[in-house]
Amino acid sequence: MAAPHDVPDAAALVAAVRDFLETDVLPAAEGRVRFHTRVAINVLGMVEREIELGPAQAAAHAVRLAGLGVGDDAELAARIREGRDDDPALLAALTAAVRAKLEVANPGYR
Structure with missing residues (x-):
């Protein structure tokens, strides 16, 4: 089945805007605008x-929720x-969800 959108896809568009902000706007910005950038x-x-990792x-x-019966x-x-939940798998499931x-x-928080 063909994708409904042409290239660039959403991920590429977001990356392009982020790169523009990092390389062109941020170095030229000061104060409040720099912070918001x-x-x-x-x-x-x-x-x-989220686009990359979200589906998986x-x-x-x-699968975790089903394993807990919810x-x-x-x-x-x-x-x-x-x-009502004293299932030892609960803590593991919650930890995985938070991770x-x-x-x-923020991948640096791991």
Whole structure:
């Protein structure tokens, strides 16, 4: 099946904007604009990582939830709030979920 969009794809467009901000805008910016440019660069990096890693992370998360016998995060949260979950796999699943989030938000936090 053909993709609905031509090249460049979303990931390439985001990378191009991030590169422009890093190489052209940031060196010329000062003060508040420099700060906001750094924020924008970081946000675009997160978007790039989510595009790249998101599908595999979503699949792995669904497997973890199924292994715990829940259908989604809301159901898992309800079980935790009710104190009904003493499954030793819970901590491992939650740790993996947080690591996946950090892998997108800031890989340096690992």
